[in-house]
Amino acid sequence: NFSGEHNNLLAAAVFQPTLLLYSTPAAAAFQPCCCCIPPDTLLQQPASGTDHRRAPSITFHVVFIILFWLKSEDFDTSALVSLSTTEYNEYLHLKAQKQTSSPIGYMMLRLHLDEEKLLDAVCLEKDVDGFHPINMGNLALRGREPLFIPCTPKACIELLIRSGVKIAGKRAVVIGRSNIVGLPTSLLLQRHHATVTIIHAYTENPEQTTSEADIVVSAAGVPNLVRGNWIKSGATVIDVGTNPVEDPSCEDGYRLVGDVCFEEVIKVASVITPVPGGVGPMTVTMLLLNTLDSAKRMLNYT
Numbered sequence: 678n679f680s681g682e683h684n685n686l687l688a689a690a691v692f693q694p695t696l697l698l699y700s701t702p703a704a705a706a707f708q709p710c711c712c713c714i715p716p717d718t719l720l721q722q723p724a725s726g727t728d729h730r731r732a733p734s735i736t737f738h739v740v741f742i743i744l745f746w747l748k749s750e751d752f753d754t755s756a757l758v759s760l761s762t763t764e765y766n767e768y769l770h771l772k773a774q775k776q777t778s779s780p781i782g783y784m785m786l787r788l789h790l791d792e793e794k795l796l797d798a799v800c801l802e803k804d805v806d807g808f809h810p811i812n813m814g815n816l817a818l819r820g821r822e823p824l825f826i827p828c829t830p831k832a833c834i835e836l837l838i839r840s841g842v843k844i845a846g847k848r849a850v851v852i853g854r855s856n857i858v859g860l861p862t863s864l865l866l867q868r869h870h871a872t873v874t875i876i877h878a879y880t881e882n883p884e885q886t887t888s889e890a891d892i893v894v895s896a897a898g899v900p901n902l903v904r905g906n907w908i909k910s911g912a913t914v915i916d917v918g919t920n921p922v923e924d925p926s927c928e929d930g931y932r933l934v935g936d937v938c939f940e941e942v943i944k945v946a947s948v949i950t951p952v953p954g955g956v957g958p959m960t961v962t963m964l965l966l967n968t969l970d971s972a973k974r975m976l977n978y979t
């Protein structure tokens with residue numbers, strides 16, 4: 678079982694060396710920074726939709742960590758909050774020129790914040806999300822290396838490797854094909870020599886295909902999609918889903934659940950990630966790691 682505690686330890690294991698590295702004098706002069714820019718619509722008034730309601734807390738979470746890295750005066754979160762969509766693109770462009778920043782846009786696909794323009798504007802060397810089409814293309818092409826690997830897919834692989842799960846030669850099923858999770862995760866698993874099948878909303882008999890997999894990564898955004906009978910005995914299950922479900926007994930009126938029916942699947946799988954406390958915190962760690970790599974590359978620091 679990947680317990681929350683175990684996962685926090687893994688996150689710390691990545692995080693601590695990066696902190697140590699950055700206490701060196703050469704690096705001290707340089708301030709790696711990643712600004713997470715939430716879309717204006719999201720900050721004005723979160724609507725009742727799933728993603729909207731969930732986003733502010735996650736955004737805060739990320740901004741909090743980023744401020745920790747920053748130590749710099751030129752980062753004004755209150756200014757970011759008041760940006761309009763057009764200004765947002767301009768801001769990204771501006772930030773892209775600056776030495777210390779790695780601008781990322783908080784993708785809320787249903788809000789459609791001119792995602793294409795936004796991604797094109799991000800400077801390749803600072804694309805810590807790994808969503809720029811060139812980084813994505815290089816992830817897909819054999820013999821090429823992307824400058825950055827997207828954070829959530831990287832987090833999934835990190836969890837597998839650090840937990841001793843063999844990937845090469847194994848059958849992997851990825852549920853979901855979004856640009857930010859499903860697609861890059863399937864590409865990355867393939868790079869690690871898994872035999873990958875992708876399941877999406879049009880797939881017939883997803884349970885049949887999934888039950889043949891040694892590794893299942895679910896990123897559909899559907900609570901309780903993956904049931905016990907979808908999983909082969911002893912399989913590894915990575916639950917990326919972060920879905921709020923109403924729960925009046927919780928302080929905010931909702932709680933977070935994954936895509937996987939945890940109670941059923943834990944009886945069949947050999948290892949499974951919990952939600953919360955699974956892929957999410959590791960994703961944030963990978964964002965920091967990518968930010969650090971970006972800064973190191975700019976410093977020619979090897």
Ligand SMILES: NC(=O)C1=CN([C@@H]2O[C@H](COP(=O)(O)OP(=O)(O)OC[C@H]3O[C@@H](n4cnc5c(N)ncnc54)[C@H](OP(=O)(O)O)[C@@H]3O)[C@@H](O)[C@H]2O)C=CC1
Binds near residue numbers: 854856857960
């Ligand atoms: N922990 C983390 O770090 C992160 C968690 N998330 C969470 O992961 C989940 C997915 O996010 P994201 O990829 O952005 O979501 P999207 O809505 O962009 O994509 C969902 C994907 O799942 C597929 N899908 C939807 N319903 C079903 C179904 N019933 N059966 C099979 N496939 C289905 C869709 O298929 P189709 O393409 O055919 O529509 C689509 O490809 C969400 O819960 C999100 O909150 C997201 C990012 C990071």
Ligand SMILES: Nc1nc(=O)c2c([nH]1)NC[C@@H]1CN(c3ccc(C(=O)N[C@@H](CCC(=O)O)C(=O)O)cc3)C=[N+]21
Binds near residue numbers: 734781784829933957
């Ligand atoms: N440009 C961009 N990059 C992203 O990486 C990106 C994005 N847009 N849009 C939205 C998704 C979602 N995402 C999450 C990251 C961390 C948690 C996370 O840390 N979750 C905690 C819970 C957090 C809480 O309780 O508030 C957990 O699962 O334990 C969740 C979700 C990144 N995304």
